[in-house]
Amino acid sequence: MKKLKSAILGATGMAGQQFIEALEGHSWFEITDLYASERSAGKKYKERVKVWHGPNPPSDEIWEKKVKLVDDIDLDAIDIVFSALPGSIARKYEEKCAKYKPVISTASAFRYDDDVPILIPETNIEHIKLIDVQRKNRGWDGFVVPGPNCTTVGLVMSLKPIYDAFGLEWVIMVSMQAISGAGYPGVPSYDIIANVIPYIENEESKVKKETLKILGKFQDGKIINANFKLDCKCNRVTSINGHMESIFIKTKDPCGLEDIKDVLQKYPGLDPNKYPTAITNPIIVTDDPYSPQPRVDVEKYGGMATIVGGLDETAFNGFKYTCLSHNTKRGAAKGEILVAEYLYKEGFI
Numbered sequence: 001m002k003k004l005k006s007a008i009l010g011a012t013g014m015a016g017q018q019f020i021e022a023l024e025g026h027s028w029f030e031i032t033d034l035y036a037s038e039r040s041a042g043k044k045y046k047e048r049v050k051v052w053h054g055p056n057p058p059s060d061e062i063w064e065k066k067v068k069l070v071d072d073i074d075l076d077a078i079d080i081v082f083s084a085l086p087g088s089i090a091r092k093y094e095e096k097c098a099k100y101k102p103v104i105s106t107a108s109a110f111r112y113d114d115d116v117p118i119l120i121p122e123t124n125i126e127h128i129k130l131i132d133v134q135r136k137n138r139g140w141d142g143f144v145v146p147g148p149n150c151t152t153v154g155l156v157m158s159l160k161p162i163y164d165a166f167g168l169e170w171v172i173m174v175s176m177q178a179i180s181g182a183g184y185p186g187v188p189s190y191d192i193i194a195n196v197i198p199y200i201e202n203e204e205s206k207v208k209k210e211t212l213k214i215l216g217k218f219q220d221g222k223i224i225n226a227n228f229k230l231d232c233k234c235n236r237v238t239s240i241n242g243h244m245e246s247i248f249i250k251t252k253d254p255c256g257l258e259d260i261k262d263v264l265q266k267y268p269g270l271d272p273n274k275y276p277t278a279i280t281n282p283i284i285v286t287d288d289p290y291s292p293q294p295r296v297d298v299e300k301y302g303g304m305a306t307i308v309g310g311l312d313e314t315a316f317n318g319f320k321y322t323c324l325s326h327n328t329k330r331g332a333a334k335g336e337i338l339v340a341e342y343l344y345k346e347g348f349i
Protein backbone atom coordinates (compact mmCIF):
# COMPACT_ATOMS: atom_id res chain seq x y z
CA MET A 1 0.00 0.00 0.00
CA LYS A 2 1.13 3.53 -0.75
CA LYS A 3 2.53 5.15 2.40
CA LEU A 4 0.28 7.97 3.59
CA LYS A 5 1.90 11.23 4.65
CA SER A 6 0.73 12.02 8.18
CA ALA A 7 0.54 15.12 10.35
CA ILE A 8 0.40 14.74 14.13
CA LEU A 9 -1.38 17.59 15.92
CA GLY A 10 -0.38 17.86 19.58
CA ALA A 11 2.80 15.92 18.75
CA THR A 12 4.69 17.00 21.88
CA GLY A 13 2.07 15.71 24.36
CA MET A 14 1.46 12.38 26.02
CA ALA A 15 -0.76 10.98 23.25
CA GLY A 16 1.31 12.71 20.55
CA GLN A 17 4.43 10.88 21.73
CA GLN A 18 2.56 7.59 21.54
CA PHE A 19 1.54 8.42 17.96
CA ILE A 20 5.21 8.93 17.11
CA GLU A 21 6.25 5.63 18.74
CA ALA A 22 3.58 3.71 16.88
CA LEU A 23 3.91 5.44 13.50
CA GLU A 24 7.70 5.38 13.16
CA GLY A 25 8.45 2.28 11.12
CA HIS A 26 4.77 1.72 10.27
CA SER A 27 4.59 0.41 6.74
CA TRP A 28 1.41 2.32 5.73
CA PHE A 29 2.02 5.75 7.30
CA GLU A 30 4.97 8.11 7.45
CA ILE A 31 5.35 11.06 9.79
CA THR A 32 5.56 14.18 7.65
CA ASP A 33 4.77 17.07 9.99
CA LEU A 34 4.58 17.65 13.74
CA TYR A 35 2.28 20.39 15.02
CA ALA A 36 1.73 21.91 18.48
CA SER A 37 1.21 25.30 20.16
CA GLU A 38 3.25 28.48 19.98
CA ARG A 39 5.23 27.14 22.98
CA SER A 40 6.73 24.53 20.65
CA ALA A 41 6.50 26.13 17.21
CA GLY A 42 9.86 26.78 15.53
CA LYS A 43 11.72 24.57 18.01
CA LYS A 44 13.30 21.22 17.22
CA TYR A 45 11.30 18.34 18.71
CA LYS A 46 14.23 17.50 21.00
CA GLU A 47 14.37 21.06 22.32
CA ARG A 48 10.75 20.88 23.36
CA VAL A 49 10.32 17.26 24.52
CA LYS A 50 12.59 16.63 27.49
CA VAL A 51 10.90 13.52 28.89
CA TRP A 52 10.00 10.59 26.64
CA HIS A 53 7.02 8.68 28.04
CA GLY A 54 7.49 5.34 26.32
CA PRO A 55 10.00 2.54 26.00
CA ASN A 56 11.12 3.50 22.47
CA PRO A 57 12.36 7.06 21.95
CA PRO A 58 12.10 8.38 18.40
CA SER A 59 14.75 8.40 15.68
CA ASP A 60 17.18 11.28 15.19
CA GLU A 61 15.08 12.36 12.23
CA ILE A 62 12.13 13.05 14.56
CA TRP A 63 14.27 14.59 17.34
CA GLU A 64 15.69 17.03 14.76
CA LYS A 65 12.35 17.88 13.13
CA LYS A 66 11.02 21.41 13.68
CA VAL A 67 7.61 21.55 15.33
CA LYS A 68 5.17 23.76 13.46
CA LEU A 69 2.31 25.93 14.71
CA VAL A 70 -1.01 24.14 14.35
CA ASP A 71 -2.59 27.34 12.93
CA ASP A 72 -0.23 27.03 9.95
CA ILE A 73 -1.11 23.46 9.00
CA ASP A 74 -0.21 22.66 5.38
CA LEU A 75 -2.91 20.28 4.20
CA ASP A 76 -1.39 19.93 0.71
CA ALA A 77 1.65 18.24 2.27
CA ILE A 78 -0.25 15.41 3.92
CA ASP A 79 -2.82 12.66 3.31
CA ILE A 80 -4.08 12.08 6.87
CA VAL A 81 -4.22 13.93 10.21
CA PHE A 82 -3.77 12.30 13.61
CA SER A 83 -5.01 14.73 16.24
CA ALA A 84 -3.96 14.62 19.90
CA LEU A 85 -5.00 18.18 20.76
CA PRO A 86 -6.75 19.10 24.02
CA GLY A 87 -10.51 18.69 23.66
CA SER A 88 -11.08 22.37 24.42
CA ILE A 89 -9.30 23.56 21.25
CA ALA A 90 -9.48 20.54 18.96
CA ARG A 91 -12.76 21.38 17.24
CA LYS A 92 -11.47 24.44 15.40
CA TYR A 93 -8.38 22.69 14.01
CA GLU A 94 -9.99 19.32 13.33
CA GLU A 95 -12.82 20.99 11.42
CA LYS A 96 -10.35 22.98 9.32
CA CYS A 97 -8.54 19.76 8.40
CA ALA A 98 -11.62 17.53 7.98
CA LYS A 99 -12.99 19.76 5.24
CA TYR A 100 -10.26 18.30 3.03
CA LYS A 101 -8.57 15.32 4.74
CA PRO A 102 -9.38 12.38 7.01
CA VAL A 103 -8.87 13.31 10.66
CA ILE A 104 -8.48 10.55 13.24
CA SER A 105 -8.64 12.02 16.71
CA THR A 106 -8.06 11.21 20.37
CA ALA A 107 -9.92 14.38 21.40
CA SER A 108 -13.52 14.62 22.59
CA ALA A 109 -14.46 17.66 20.48
CA PHE A 110 -16.62 15.86 17.87
CA ARG A 111 -17.50 12.65 19.78
CA TYR A 112 -21.07 13.61 20.65
CA ASP A 113 -22.16 15.02 17.27
CA ASP A 114 -24.94 12.90 15.76
CA ASP A 115 -23.15 12.39 12.45
CA VAL A 116 -19.80 11.43 13.99
CA PRO A 117 -18.97 7.82 14.88
CA ILE A 118 -16.85 7.02 17.94
CA LEU A 119 -15.08 4.07 16.41
CA ILE A 120 -13.60 1.00 18.04
CA PRO A 121 -13.01 -1.21 14.99
CA GLU A 122 -13.57 -4.50 16.87
CA THR A 123 -16.79 -3.27 18.45
CA ASN A 124 -18.92 -0.97 16.32
CA ILE A 125 -17.49 -0.97 12.82
CA GLU A 126 -21.00 -0.69 11.31
CA HIS A 127 -20.98 2.92 12.60
CA ILE A 128 -18.44 3.60 9.84
CA LYS A 129 -21.49 4.28 7.64
CA LEU A 130 -21.86 7.61 9.49
CA ILE A 131 -18.82 8.88 7.58
CA ASP A 132 -20.90 9.22 4.41
CA VAL A 133 -23.71 10.91 6.38
CA GLN A 134 -21.18 13.31 7.91
CA ARG A 135 -19.61 14.21 4.56
CA LYS A 136 -23.01 14.79 3.00
CA ASN A 137 -24.32 16.87 5.96
CA ARG A 138 -21.23 19.05 6.11
CA GLY A 139 -20.11 19.11 2.48
CA TRP A 140 -16.62 17.94 3.47
CA ASP A 141 -14.16 16.05 1.26
CA GLY A 142 -12.55 14.66 4.41
CA PHE A 143 -14.11 13.57 7.68
CA VAL A 144 -13.45 13.32 11.39
CA VAL A 145 -13.46 10.06 13.33
CA PRO A 146 -12.65 10.31 17.04
CA GLY A 147 -11.88 7.39 19.31
CA PRO A 148 -13.50 7.05 22.72
CA ASN A 149 -12.27 8.44 26.00
CA CYS A 150 -9.50 6.19 27.37
CA THR A 151 -11.77 5.14 30.25
CA THR A 152 -14.55 4.07 27.91
CA VAL A 153 -12.44 1.66 25.86
CA GLY A 154 -11.94 -1.20 28.36
CA LEU A 155 -15.53 -0.92 29.55
CA VAL A 156 -17.00 -1.07 26.04
CA MET A 157 -14.64 -3.78 24.79
CA SER A 158 -15.56 -6.05 27.71
CA LEU A 159 -19.31 -5.29 27.62
CA LYS A 160 -19.75 -5.79 23.87
CA PRO A 161 -19.61 -9.62 23.72
CA ILE A 162 -21.79 -9.90 26.84
CA TYR A 163 -24.33 -7.39 25.50
CA ASP A 164 -24.53 -9.18 22.15
CA ALA A 165 -24.97 -12.61 23.73
CA PHE A 166 -27.17 -11.98 26.76
CA GLY A 167 -28.28 -8.32 26.74
CA LEU A 168 -27.68 -6.01 29.71
CA GLU A 169 -30.08 -4.66 32.33
CA TRP A 170 -27.59 -2.46 34.14
CA VAL A 171 -23.88 -1.74 34.52
CA ILE A 172 -21.93 0.00 37.30
CA MET A 173 -18.25 0.84 36.85
CA VAL A 174 -15.70 2.26 39.29
CA SER A 175 -12.41 3.35 37.72
CA MET A 176 -8.85 3.62 39.03
CA GLN A 177 -7.22 5.77 36.36
CA ALA A 178 -3.52 6.23 35.68
CA ILE A 179 -1.75 9.58 35.98
CA SER A 180 -0.80 9.61 32.28
CA GLY A 181 -4.49 9.93 31.46
CA ALA A 182 -4.25 13.57 32.49
CA GLY A 183 -1.53 14.33 29.91
CA TYR A 184 1.83 15.95 30.69
CA PRO A 185 2.68 17.46 33.15
CA GLY A 186 -0.82 16.43 34.23
CA VAL A 187 -1.81 16.15 37.88
CA PRO A 188 0.60 18.03 40.23
CA SER A 189 2.81 15.46 41.99
CA TYR A 190 2.00 16.99 45.39
CA ASP A 191 -1.70 16.21 44.79
CA ILE A 192 -1.36 12.63 43.59
CA ILE A 193 1.63 10.96 45.30
CA ALA A 194 0.41 8.49 47.95
CA ASN A 195 -3.12 9.64 47.25
CA VAL A 196 -6.36 8.95 45.38
CA ILE A 197 -8.36 11.77 43.84
CA PRO A 198 -12.04 10.81 43.72
CA TYR A 199 -13.04 13.15 40.88
CA ILE A 200 -12.03 13.66 37.26
CA GLU A 201 -13.80 16.57 35.60
CA ASN A 202 -16.44 15.56 33.00
CA GLU A 203 -15.15 11.97 32.95
CA GLU A 204 -18.25 10.19 34.21
CA SER A 205 -20.64 11.89 31.80
CA LYS A 206 -18.26 11.16 28.90
CA VAL A 207 -18.03 7.47 29.78
CA LYS A 208 -21.83 7.14 30.05
CA LYS A 209 -22.62 8.99 26.80
CA GLU A 210 -19.91 7.21 24.82
CA THR A 211 -20.64 3.68 26.04
CA LEU A 212 -24.32 3.88 25.09
CA LYS A 213 -23.47 5.46 21.72
CA ILE A 214 -20.78 2.92 20.81
CA LEU A 215 -22.96 -0.03 21.79
CA GLY A 216 -25.90 1.48 19.88
CA LYS A 217 -27.21 0.39 16.48
CA PHE A 218 -26.78 2.24 13.20
CA GLN A 219 -30.27 2.64 11.76
CA ASP A 220 -31.71 4.97 9.09
CA GLY A 221 -28.59 7.12 8.95
CA LYS A 222 -28.20 7.57 12.70
CA ILE A 223 -27.21 5.77 15.87
CA ILE A 224 -29.89 4.52 18.24
CA ASN A 225 -28.20 4.36 21.66
CA ALA A 226 -28.05 1.14 23.66
CA ASN A 227 -30.72 1.29 26.36
CA PHE A 228 -29.38 -0.40 29.48
CA LYS A 229 -28.85 1.51 32.75
CA LEU A 230 -25.28 2.65 33.31
CA ASP A 231 -23.49 4.64 35.98
CA CYS A 232 -19.87 5.06 37.01
CA LYS A 233 -17.50 6.72 39.47
CA CYS A 234 -14.05 7.77 38.26
CA ASN A 235 -10.93 8.06 40.43
CA ARG A 236 -7.34 9.12 39.69
CA VAL A 237 -4.76 6.83 41.32
CA THR A 238 -0.97 6.69 41.27
CA SER A 239 -0.37 4.10 38.55
CA ILE A 240 1.51 5.51 35.58
CA ASN A 241 -0.25 3.80 32.66
CA GLY A 242 -3.39 1.69 32.44
CA HIS A 243 -6.92 2.42 33.52
CA MET A 244 -8.28 -0.29 35.80
CA GLU A 245 -12.02 -0.68 36.33
CA SER A 246 -14.24 -2.67 38.70
CA ILE A 247 -17.34 -3.52 36.71
CA PHE A 248 -20.66 -4.90 38.01
CA ILE A 249 -23.33 -6.07 35.56
CA LYS A 250 -26.75 -7.65 35.40
CA THR A 251 -27.56 -9.40 32.12
CA LYS A 252 -31.05 -9.45 30.61
CA ASP A 253 -31.02 -13.15 29.77
CA PRO A 254 -29.99 -15.72 32.35
CA CYS A 255 -26.47 -17.07 31.94
CA GLY A 256 -23.67 -18.58 34.01
CA LEU A 257 -20.13 -17.55 34.83
CA GLU A 258 -18.70 -19.94 32.25
CA ASP A 259 -20.96 -18.45 29.56
CA ILE A 260 -19.62 -14.96 30.28
CA LYS A 261 -16.03 -16.19 30.28
CA ASP A 262 -16.62 -18.04 27.04
CA VAL A 263 -18.00 -15.07 25.08
CA LEU A 264 -15.22 -12.80 26.35
CA GLN A 265 -12.44 -15.22 25.45
CA LYS A 266 -13.86 -16.08 22.05
CA TYR A 267 -14.40 -12.47 21.01
CA PRO A 268 -12.56 -12.50 17.70
CA GLY A 269 -11.14 -9.01 17.23
CA LEU A 270 -9.49 -8.19 13.91
CA ASP A 271 -6.92 -10.09 11.89
CA PRO A 272 -3.40 -8.69 12.51
CA ASN A 273 -2.36 -9.98 9.08
CA LYS A 274 -4.86 -7.54 7.61
CA TYR A 275 -4.56 -4.65 10.08
CA PRO A 276 -1.03 -4.47 11.58
CA THR A 277 -1.98 -2.92 14.95
CA ALA A 278 -4.77 -5.42 15.65
CA ILE A 279 -4.44 -8.44 17.93
CA THR A 280 -6.55 -11.58 17.68
CA ASN A 281 -8.82 -12.34 20.66
CA PRO A 282 -8.28 -8.89 22.17
CA ILE A 283 -10.03 -9.78 25.45
CA ILE A 284 -7.74 -11.78 27.72
CA VAL A 285 -9.45 -13.48 30.66
CA THR A 286 -7.23 -14.45 33.58
CA ASP A 287 -8.12 -16.77 36.48
CA ASP A 288 -5.29 -15.40 38.66
CA PRO A 289 -7.07 -13.50 41.46
CA TYR A 290 -4.15 -11.02 41.63
CA SER A 291 -4.48 -10.13 37.94
CA PRO A 292 -4.62 -7.79 36.11
CA GLN A 293 -2.33 -5.16 37.60
CA PRO A 294 -1.29 -2.00 35.74
CA ARG A 295 2.44 -2.22 36.53
CA VAL A 296 2.65 -5.91 35.63
CA ASP A 297 0.23 -6.31 32.73
CA VAL A 298 -0.45 -3.06 30.93
CA GLU A 299 2.30 -3.33 28.27
CA LYS A 300 1.41 -6.93 27.36
CA TYR A 301 -0.07 -7.62 23.90
CA GLY A 302 1.37 -4.33 22.62
CA GLY A 303 -0.90 -2.41 25.00
CA MET A 304 -3.88 -3.35 22.80
CA ALA A 305 -5.60 -5.98 24.96
CA THR A 306 -8.50 -5.63 27.36
CA ILE A 307 -7.44 -7.78 30.30
CA VAL A 308 -10.27 -9.15 32.43
CA GLY A 309 -9.78 -10.78 35.84
CA GLY A 310 -11.68 -11.56 39.01
CA LEU A 311 -14.74 -12.69 37.09
CA ASP A 312 -17.35 -13.83 39.62
CA GLU A 313 -21.02 -13.85 40.50
CA THR A 314 -22.38 -11.03 42.67
CA ALA A 315 -24.53 -11.56 45.75
CA PHE A 316 -27.59 -10.36 43.80
CA ASN A 317 -27.77 -12.39 40.65
CA GLY A 318 -25.26 -10.54 38.48
CA PHE A 319 -21.54 -10.66 37.64
CA LYS A 320 -18.45 -8.64 38.52
CA TYR A 321 -14.96 -8.36 37.08
CA THR A 322 -11.84 -6.21 36.94
CA CYS A 323 -10.68 -4.83 33.61
CA LEU A 324 -7.42 -3.20 32.54
CA SER A 325 -6.80 -1.20 29.35
CA HIS A 326 -3.79 0.89 28.30
CA ASN A 327 -4.96 4.50 28.24
CA THR A 328 -2.32 6.11 26.01
CA LYS A 329 -1.99 3.11 23.64
CA ARG A 330 -5.33 1.29 23.22
CA GLY A 331 -7.16 4.33 24.64
CA ALA A 332 -5.41 6.87 22.42
CA ALA A 333 -2.69 6.58 19.76
CA LYS A 334 -2.56 2.88 18.87
CA GLY A 335 -6.34 2.61 19.07
CA GLU A 336 -6.63 5.48 16.56
CA ILE A 337 -3.94 4.01 14.31
CA LEU A 338 -5.99 0.81 14.16
CA VAL A 339 -8.96 2.93 13.08
CA ALA A 340 -6.80 4.54 10.38
CA GLU A 341 -5.55 1.13 9.22
CA TYR A 342 -9.12 -0.12 8.92
CA LEU A 343 -10.29 2.98 7.03
CA TYR A 344 -7.31 2.86 4.66
CA LYS A 345 -7.53 -0.86 3.97
CA GLU A 346 -11.28 -0.70 3.37
CA GLY A 347 -11.04 2.24 0.96
CA PHE A 348 -12.37 5.10 3.11
CA ILE A 349 -9.05 6.91 2.73
Ligand code: NAP
Pocket residue numbers: 009010011012013014015016035036037038039040041070084085086087089090106107108148149150180181182183184185327328331332
Ligand atom coordinates in the same frame (compact mmCIF):
# COMPACT_ATOMS: atom_id res chain seq x y z
P1 NAP B 1 -0.96 16.72 26.76
O1 NAP B 1 0.11 15.80 27.20
O2 NAP B 1 -1.31 17.87 27.61
O3 NAP B 1 -0.58 17.26 25.29
C1 NAP B 1 -1.31 18.30 24.66
C2 NAP B 1 -0.73 18.58 23.29
O4 NAP B 1 -1.54 19.59 22.67
C3 NAP B 1 0.69 19.12 23.31
O5 NAP B 1 1.35 18.70 22.13
C4 NAP B 1 0.49 20.63 23.27
O6 NAP B 1 1.55 21.32 22.65
C5 NAP B 1 -0.72 20.74 22.38
N1 NAP B 1 -1.46 21.96 22.66
C6 NAP B 1 -1.93 22.40 23.86
N2 NAP B 1 -2.55 23.60 23.72
C7 NAP B 1 -2.44 23.93 22.41
C8 NAP B 1 -2.85 25.05 21.63
N3 NAP B 1 -3.49 26.09 22.18
N4 NAP B 1 -2.58 25.04 20.29
C9 NAP B 1 -1.92 24.01 19.73
N5 NAP B 1 -1.49 22.91 20.40
C10 NAP B 1 -1.75 22.88 21.72
O7 NAP B 1 -2.35 15.93 26.52
P2 NAP B 1 -2.56 14.40 26.10
O8 NAP B 1 -2.76 13.56 27.29
O9 NAP B 1 -1.56 14.02 25.06
O10 NAP B 1 -4.01 14.50 25.42
C11 NAP B 1 -4.19 14.95 24.08
C12 NAP B 1 -5.62 14.64 23.67
O11 NAP B 1 -5.80 13.22 23.71
C13 NAP B 1 -6.69 15.23 24.59
O12 NAP B 1 -7.81 15.62 23.85
C14 NAP B 1 -7.02 14.07 25.52
O13 NAP B 1 -8.31 14.16 26.07
C15 NAP B 1 -6.91 12.91 24.56
N6 NAP B 1 -6.65 11.60 25.18
C16 NAP B 1 -5.60 11.46 26.06
C17 NAP B 1 -5.36 10.21 26.63
C18 NAP B 1 -4.28 9.99 27.65
O14 NAP B 1 -4.25 8.88 28.22
N7 NAP B 1 -3.41 10.93 27.92
C19 NAP B 1 -6.16 9.14 26.27
C20 NAP B 1 -7.21 9.33 25.35
C21 NAP B 1 -7.44 10.57 24.82
P3 NAP B 1 2.65 22.20 23.44
O15 NAP B 1 3.71 21.22 23.86
O16 NAP B 1 3.11 23.14 22.41
O17 NAP B 1 1.95 22.83 24.61
